[in-house]
Amino acid sequence: MTENLLEKVVSLCKRRGFIFPGSEIYGGLKGTWDYGPLGAELKFNLKEAWWDYMVKQRENVFGVNASILMNPKVWEASGHVESFTDPLIECKTCNERFRADKPADIKEHENVHIKKKEKVSWTEPKQFNILVEAKLGVVEGEKTTVYLRGEITQGVHVNFKNVVDSMHPKIPFGVAQVGKAFRNEITPRNFIFRSREFEQMEMQTYVKPDEKEAMDMFEFMKDLRMKWYLMLGMNKNKLRFREHAPDERAHYARAAWDIEYETPWGWDEAEGIHHRGDWDLSRHSKFSGQDLSYFDQETKERFIPWVIETSAGAERPLLYFLLDAYAEEGERVVLKLHPKLAPYKAAIFPLLKNKPELVEKARGIYRELKIDFNVVWDDRGNIGKRYYAQDEIGTPACITVDFQTLEDDTVTIRDRDTMKQERISIKDIKSLLHDKQK
Ligand SMILES: [Zn+2]
Structure with a gap:
């Protein structure tokens, strides 16, 4: 099953309304995907599960929601303009990009693949900027070139002073953001794994500029992030940590680890945990001319904090949760999604749709449950078919x-995973559905 697992999931996503190719009726737009009725719910649930775990359940953590369009100077300060305006070629094996005018770097990278007995081939060199440009302004000729943000990270760092001045946080503290980012990827691939428009879920934790404190926070974050995947039911054996080699780290990173998932195309990135040092705040201090230091009331010291970052996409974990949940059991296809993630928490059926007394009773239960849960109504076909239809979209x-x-005011409740049916009282349905969410 594993060799065509990806195709099966892609097909299920299209057929059942999770994910469609972007602007499909016009022939699509490469590297874009649209989320359908069930995909929109799943993505919302995933982001909510992240926010709840990383922000609401923790102390001294704040959220921001910054603009996608930012002053172009931000991207000069962050290093994105500089690093991404050269003629670049991309390795077709691992998608890493290199300056076409740096033969030594290219040779060195080729050797890495040759050593692993992998083939090496390159895309044609292109004057390349990974940032997506947009024109802002109303008068032609006076429009300013801006960028759709290439990462959401900078929206947090440029608001460091605002957050400190308004919330007076005690260091260490975290600032979280979830939102869209855009990149001119040369080679979008593997369904939603690499696309040109995507969402990120990031936590920037500001710590004292001290190697021990920073690495303690780094270890804490690694552990916390891995637990999140496990809490949501992902198969432990398909997850691992991988440390970046010194030469694969981003320009700012002092330490970098990925959480990886074993996909049908091999181990690949789910998210990264990075020690960014004082790169962001000192660069923004320098480029903006603003003082972005922090005054520690306890020790009476003033310093530029260091940053420990956890950076996940929304789409990669979403895809991995789908791959992980997909199962074929005899006649049925079942998505064993964690109930927190499942688009619908329960389906309500009247046994027969032509018996008004049954329909009326079932409608009453449906309306009552809808106040607390996203539940769905289905009265088409026989009960067995309805079960299978719900299994395939992960309804618990x-x-x-x-x-x-x-x-007697009892109903039959049937469990998606065990397929067991039991008779319970109508008044107990809510607490049973609540328990499943844990
Ligand atoms: Zn490569």
């Missing part, structure tokens, strides 16, 4: 209203 529970319900 199916509730059937039958003639006995009219007599």
